[in-house]
Amino acid sequence: MSFKVTNTNNFARRGVLQTKTSTIQTPVFMPVGTYGSVKGLTPKQLHDIGFEIILGNAYHLEIRPGSNLVSSLGGLHKFMGWNKSILTDSGGFQIWSLDSLKKVSDKGVSFKSPVDGSSLFMSPEDSIDIQMKLNTDIIMVLDECTKYPANEKDTSQSMELTHAWARRSKTHFKKMNTKNLLFGIVQGGFHKKLRLQSLDYITQLNFDGIAIGGLSVGESKVEKTTVLKSLAKHLPKDKPRYVMGIGTPEDLVEAVRYGIDMFDCVMPTRNARNGHVFTNDGILKIRNAIHKTSDRPLDESCDCYTCKNFSRGYLHHLEKCNEILASTLLTIHNLTHYYKLMSKIRSSIEKNKFEEFVESFYDMRDLKTPRL
Amino acid sequence: MSFKVTNTNNFARRGVLQTKTSTIQTPVFMPVGTYGSVKGLTPKQLHDIGFEIILGNAYHLEIRPGSNLVSSLGGLHKFMGWNKSILTDSGGFQIWSLDSLKKVSDKGVSFKSPVDGSSLFMSPEDSIDIQMKLNTDIIMVLDECTKYPANEKDTSQSMELTHAWARRSKTHFKKMNTKNLLFGIVQGGFHKKLRLQSLDYITQLNFDGIAIGGLSVGESKVEKTTVLKSLAKHLPKDKPRYVMGIGTPEDLVEAVRYGIDMFDCVMPTRNARNGHVFTNDGILKIRNAIHKTSDRPLDESCDCYTCKNFSRGYLHHLEKCNEILASTLLTIHNLTHYYKLMSKIRSSIEKNKFEEFVESFYDMRDLKTPRL
Numbered sequence: 001m002s003f004k005v006t007n008t009n010n011f012a013r014r015g016v017l018q019t020k021t022s023t024i025q026t027p028v029f030m031p032v033g034t035y036g037s038v039k040g041l042t043p044k045q046l047h048d049i050g051f052e053i054i055l056g057n058a059y060h061l062e063i064r065p066g067s068n069l070v071s072s073l074g075g076l077h078k079f080m081g082w083n084k085s086i087l088t089d090s091g092g093f094q095i096w097s098l099d100s101l102k103k104v105s106d107k108g109v110s111f112k113s114p115v116d117g118s119s120l121f122m123s124p125e126d127s128i129d130i131q132m133k134l135n136t137d138i139i140m141v142l143d144e145c146t147k148y149p150a151n152e153k154d155t156s157q158s159m160e161l162t163h164a165w166a167r168r169s170k171t172h173f174k175k176m177n178t179k180n181l182l183f184g185i186v187q188g189g190f191h192k193k194l195r196l197q198s199l200d201y202i203t204q205l206n207f208d209g210i211a212i213g214g215l216s217v218g219e220s221k222v223e224k225t226t227v228l229k230s231l232a233k234h235l236p237k238d239k240p241r242y243v244m245g246i247g248t249p250e251d252l253v254e255a256v257r258y259g260i261d262m263f264d265c266v267m268p269t270r271n272a273r274n275g276h277v278f279t280n281d282g283i284l285k286i287r288n289a290i291h292k293t294s295d296r297p298l299d300e301s302c303d304c305y306t307c308k309n310f311s312r313g314y315l316h317h318l319e320k321c322n323e324i325l326a327s328t329l330l331t332i333h334n335l336t337h338y339y340k341l342m343s344k345i346r347s348s349i350e351k352n353k354f355e356e357f358v359e360s361f362y363d364m365r366d367l368k369t370p371r372l
Numbered sequence: 373m374s375f376k377v378t379n380t381n382n383f384a385r386r387g388v389l390q391t392k393t394s395t396i397q398t399p400v401f402m403p404v405g406t407y408g409s410v411k412g413l414t415p416k417q418l419h420d421i422g423f424e425i426i427l428g429n430a431y432h433l434e435i436r437p438g439s440n441l442v443s444s445l446g447g448l449h450k451f452m453g454w455n456k457s458i459l460t461d462s463g464g465f466q467i468w469s470l471d472s473l474k475k476v477s478d479k480g481v482s483f484k485s486p487v488d489g490s491s492l493f494m495s496p497e498d499s500i501d502i503q504m505k506l507n508t509d510i511i512m513v514l515d516e517c518t519k520y521p522a523n524e525k526d527t528s529q530s531m532e533l534t535h536a537w538a539r540r541s542k543t544h545f546k547k548m549n550t551k552n553l554l555f556g557i558v559q560g561g562f563h564k565k566l567r568l569q570s571l572d573y574i575t576q577l578n579f580d581g582i583a584i585g586g587l588s589v590g591e592s593k594v595e596k597t598t599v600l601k602s603l604a605k606h607l608p609k610d611k612p613r614y615v616m617g618i619g620t621p622e623d624l625v626e627a628v629r630y631g632i633d634m635f636d637c638v639m640p641t642r643n644a645r646n647g648h649v650f651t652n653d654g655i656l657k658i659r660n661a662i663h664k665t666s667d668r669p670l671d672e673s674c675d676c677y678t679c680k681n682f683s684r685g686y687l688h689h690l691e692k693c694n695e696i697l698a699s700t701l702l703t704i705h706n707l708t709h710y711y712k713l714m715s716k717i718r719s720s721i722e723k724n725k726f727e728e729f730v731e732s733f734y735d736m737r738d739l740k741t742p743r744l
Contacts, residue, residue: 035689035690035693035695036686036689036690037690037693037695037697039695039696039697040696040697040700041697042677042697042700042701043681044677064689064692064693065664065685065688065689065692069664069665069685069689072665072667073665073667073683073685073686074667079683079685079686079689080686081681081682081686292437292441293441293444293445295444295445295446305414305416309415309453310453311445311451313437313441313445313451314408314445314451314452314453316437317407317408317436317437317441317451318407318408318409320436320437321407321409321436323407323409323411324411324412324696324699324700325409325411325412325413325414327696328412328414328696328700329414
C-alpha cells in the first residue's frame with residue numbers, strides 16, 4: 001500500500017490511496033453495497049459515475065451467501081463483477097444494531113441470525129478470516145460500537161474491549177502475508193478524554209488506516225463535530241482516516257475540514273429508494289404532487305444520466321407506479337451528487353481554495369459557515 | 373411510412389419498416405413498457421441490447437399519469453427518454469382483462485379505474501385521441517377481445533362490434549394529418565370462417581398494418597397455430613403483420629413461419645422478475661438451490677452484459693436477498709435472448725435458410741419440427 005497526501009488546507013487533505021486493486025483519490029465517498037450489490041445499480045452504472053471504491057458488509061455476506069461460497073466463486077470482486085476496490089465493514093456496527101439479539105464477551109459476539117434464528121458467534125479473528133475469504137482490499141477490525149448515550153465508565157469499558165480486540169486482530173492479521181489492508185477503529189463515545197486515549201492506542205498498533213467509529217448512533221450534529229474537532233490535530237499524518245457511516249453532504253464537508261479522507265453512508269442510496277433526492281438547492285421529495293407536471297430535471301446543475309434524460313414529472317410518475325426504474329434513476333442521481341461533491345472538494349483543496357469552497361457550499365444553502 | 377419485404381422463405385418474411393422516428397428490421401420483437409418504463413431497465417440498457425421499437429399501453433398511461441400530462445411533457449418518447457419507435461396498444465385487451473368491471477356497448481367501453489374506482493369511458497375515437505396525445509409511432513384501433521371459449525354466434529357478434537369500431541377508427545384517424553401509423557385488428561376467435569371474414573373486412577379498410585388479436589386468451593398451442601395457419605396465405609403482402617401478446621420463443625418461431633412480422637409479450641420481462649430465465653438449453657429457474665454454488669453464466673452461448681459478468685451463484689444470491697439488481701440483470705438477459713432469436717431468424721431468412729434454422733431450433737430443444 002501507499003498513501004500520499006498531495007495537498008493540505010488547514011486540516012483538510014487531498015491524497016491518493018493505492019490498494020492492491022486500484023488507485024483512489026481522497027477525500028472519497030464509498031457507496032454501500034451490503035449484500036454484494038449497490039441496490040438498484042449495475043457495476044457498470046457505478047463505474048460510469050466514477051466510483052473507485054465501494055463498501056460491502058462482512059456480517060451480511062457471512063449470513064448470506066457465506067464467505068466460503070464467495071471465496072469458492074473467486075472472492076467478492078469477481079462474485080459481484082466489480083473490478084475496483086472494496087472495503088468491508090467487520091460486522092461490529094451491524095451486530096450492535098441487532099440490539100436484543102446479541103451477547104458480547106471478551107471472546108467475541110454471540111448473536112442470532114436474522115434470517116433463520118440460528119445461533120452464531122464471531123470473534124475478532126473470525127471477522128478477519130471472513131474478510132480474507134471475501135478477499136477485499138481494506139479489512140476493518142471487529143469493534144464494539146458503544147451504546148448511546150453512555151456514561152464515562154460504560155464508554156471506557158466498551159472502549160477497552162475494542163482495544164483488546166484491535167490488538168488481537170493485528171496479531172492475527174500479521175500472520176497472513178497479504179496485500180490486503182487492515183484498518184483499526186477508534187471508539188470512546190462522546191467523551192473527549194476517552195476519544196484521545198483510544199486514538200493514541202489504535203495509532204500505536206500501526207494499522208494501515210485509522211477509522212473513527214461510534215458516530216451516527218443518535219448523537220446531535222454538535223456532538224458529532226465535537227468528536228471530529230477534538231481528534232483533528234492528533235490524527236496520524238501518514239495514514240488514511242475514515243469516518244464510518246456518515247453522512248449528509250454537510251457532514252462530509254465538516255469532516256473533511258477536520259482532516260477526514262474516507263466516508264461511507266447508506267443515505268444517498270436508501271434515500272433515493274424513498275424518493276428523497278439531494279440537489280444543489282437542497283432536498284427534493286419527488287413524491288410530492290408539486291412535481292407531477294414539472295418538465296425540469298431534478299437538478300439543473302447536474303449532468304448525471306437521470307438529469308440529462310428525465311423530467312421530475314416522469315420520475316414522479318414512476319414513483320407513483322412503483323416502477324423499479326424509479327429506484328435506479330434516483331440512485332444514479334444521488335450517488336452522482338455525492339461523487340461530484342467529493343470531486344469539488346478534492347479540486348478545491350488542490351487549488352488551496354477549500355475554505356472558499358466551504359463558504360460557497362453553505363452560502364448556497366443559506367447557512368452560516370460553522371467556525372473551524 | 374414505408375414497409376418493404378426484402379426476402380421471403382415460404383410464408384416467412386424479412387422486411388424493413390420505417391416509422392416517423394426510426395427504422396425497424398422485421399421480424400421484430402417489441403419489449404413491453406406498460407407505464408412508460410420497460411420494468412427494471414433504463415432506455416440506455418434497452419438501446420444497448422439493440423431494440424428499435426417498444427410497446428406502451430394507452431389504457432394504463434391514460435389512467436396514470438394521463439395522456440394530457442404526457443402530451444404537455446412532450447409526448448411519450450420524450451417523457452420516457454426513448455428516441456426510437458413506440459407502438460401503443462389501444463386498451464382493448466387490458467379492459468377485456470378487467471372482467472367484471474366493464475360494460476361494452478356500440479358506443480365504447482365503460483369501466484372502473486383500478487386505481488381509484490372512478491367511472492371511465494373509452495370510445496374507439498377516444499382511444500385514438502389518447503394515442504395521438506401520446507404521439508407514438510404506431511397506434512392500434514380499439515377492439516373487443518372475444519372471451520374464451522366462445523361459440524360461433526357470440527364470436528361473430530363480438531367480431532361485428534370490432535369491425536364497426538375499426539371503421540369508425542379509420543374515419544376518425546383520416547381527419548388527422550399525421551405521420552403516425554394506424555393498425556387494424558383481426559378478431560374472430562377460434563372459428564376459421566370468422567377469422568377469414570374478419571381478415572377480409574380489416575384488410576379492405578386499408579390500415580397501415582394488420583394485427584391479429586384475440587390470442588393468448590387461454591387457448592392451446594394447437595388452437596393458436598391453427599389460427600395463424602388459416603390466415604397465412606390470405607394476409608396482405610404489402611402490410612406489416614403483427615400478432616399481439618405472444619409469446620414463447622417457440623410461438624415466435626411458429627408465427628414467423630406463418631408470415632408474421634411483429635411481436636410483443638410480457639413474458640421475457642415478467643418471467644425475469646420471477647427468476648425464470650430463457651436459455652438456448654431451455655428454461656432455467658435461478659431460485660433453485662442447484663444454482664447456489666455455480667460459477668457458470670446463465671447461458672454459455674449468450675454474450676449479454678449479465679452472462680459476461682455474473683455467475684448463476686451470484687444471481688441466485690441476489691434473488692434470495694430480494695435485491696432489485698436481480699430483476700435488472702435477469703431482464704437484460706431474457707430480452708437479449710429474445711432479441712438474438714429475432715436476429716437469427718432475420719439473418720436465416722436473408723440467406724434463404726429459415727427452414728434449416730427452424731429445424732436446428734427444435735433440435736436443440738429435443739423437439740420435432742412441426743409441419744408447416
